[in-house]
Amino acid sequence: MNKLTLLFFIILVFVFTNSKAQITTIEEGFETTDSILPPGWHKVNNAVFPISANPDVNWTVRDSGEYCPGLANALTQSHNGTKSVGVSWWASIDTSGQGGDGVADCWLITPQITGVNNNYILKFWASGGSASYSDSIQIWGSFIDSIPSNFVYLQSVFWPAGSVYGQFQEYTVDLSGLAFGTPVYIAFRYYMDCAVDGFFVFVDDVYIGDPTSINTIGSEIPERYALGQNYPNPFNPTTRIKFDIAKTSNVKLTIFNSLGQVVKVLQDGVLNAGYYEAEFDGSTLASGTYFYRLEADAYVETKKMLLVK
Structure with missing residues (x-):
């Protein structure tokens, strides 16, 4: 077996074993x-x-x-x-x-x-x-x-x-x-x-x-950071949250219960500038008032939403 054939065989084994897992x-x-x-x-x-x-x-x-x-x-x-x-x-x-x-x-x-x-x-x-x-x-x-x-x-x-x-x-x-x-x-x-x-x-x-999805809306760049009100609200069990990122930033979007405890982290990492929409699934949570907070660069904003089952 020549070196080229051996290399090809090793690559195939690597791809196959990793793709299965x-x-x-x-x-x-x-x-x-x-x-x-x-x-x-x-x-x-x-x-x-x-x-x-x-x-x-x-x-x-x-x-x-x-x-x-x-x-x-x-x-x-x-x-x-x-x-x-x-x-x-x-x-x-x-x-x-x-x-x-x-x-x-x-x-x-x-x-x-x-x-x-x-x-x-x-x-x-x-x-x-x-x-x-x-x-x-x-x-x-x-x-x-x-x-x-x-x-x-x-x-x-x-x-x-x-x-x-x-x-x-x-x-x-x-x-x-x-x-x-x-x-x-x-x-x-x-x-x-x-x-x-x-x-x-x-x-x-x-x-x-992971039912959470973060989607980009359009291709335009917003002038400022913003956090929208979730829709629908009240919701059962899913709702959508829109937010605007003015420049490439570390972005964190977090869901809290009424006691201030973290129940979900929808986004935690770098996002490019743009308009975004996140989907939140509250299937595993009890009915009640929840809060969601956006942190990006120096921008921080929190809003309230209501889960009704």
């Missing part, structure tokens, strides 16, 4: 696969027993309208499109057809995500439970690896008995606690004592990323 945003509707998980996703049975010989009781992508394992008459449901990923209470049954210890422990784990910052959130649509049985899932995160024992608990979703089967709701989880500059994994954990409860949980339309 650089997933910064996940937007997954589970529409491109059937019976298997999307590339990079995987499932783990973390129970103390091997589960049913039917592997589809653990997290599996299905077409809506198909019969669900463990349910006599219920069909697969989806929020959007024709598919979703779901897990059955039958994950509590071992390979002999017995009840195991009755506790299902099934993990659905995302691909590795890089570039997580303080604005990152997880949004997803989910449905669980039925008229007779409660259900739940837990959200976990890891900045070590994708082994369940290295994840930390973030949040739970619970559906009480009396829930409407197949009725989806959107949920939002703040991921700022995982923003340590290292790659992270997110997991959906189905941990249910199915000797008592448990039915079927569907998850669909998963988004992981």
Whole structure:
């Protein structure tokens, strides 16, 4: 192998290995696969027993309208499109057809995500439970690896008995606690004592990323710094904030709660002179009064806005 060929091979390996790792945003509707998980996703049975010989009781992508394992008459449901990923209470049954210890422990784990910052959130649509049985899932995160024992608990979703089967709701989880500059994994954990409860949980339309966007408006240069009133106001859950930068500056745009605590930093770095608009998503925040402050060069201004859910 001559030097030129060797150099070309090294470059290819470098590009390939780095491009595989650089997933910064996940937007997954589970529409491109059937019976298997999307590339990079995987499932783990973390129970103390091997589960049913039917592997589809653990997290599996299905077409809506198909019969669900463990349910006599219920069909697969989806929020959007024709598919979703779901897990059955039958994950509590071992390979002999017995009840195991009755506790299902099934993990659905995302691909590795890089570039997580303080604005990152997880949004997803989910449905669980039925008229007779409660259900739940837990959200976990890891900045070590994708082994369940290295994840930390973030949040739970619970559906009480009396829930409407197949009725989806959107949920939002703040991921700022995982923003340590290292790659992270997110997991959906189905941990249910199915000797008592448990039915079927569907998850669909998963988004992981930074919903904050800073956009340039036009190409003109403003004469002075300015901070506009957000619109709409009141808002739920998103609003837009316009601001003007008179010359290239270090710019910081920060959201505070009524106690003066920082809840979001929308911009913190150099921006060229121009007119800008930032989008703020308050999905993870409670209703109330919030303040936003623009700092650029010697210019500082603060305005008030109202989140009403």
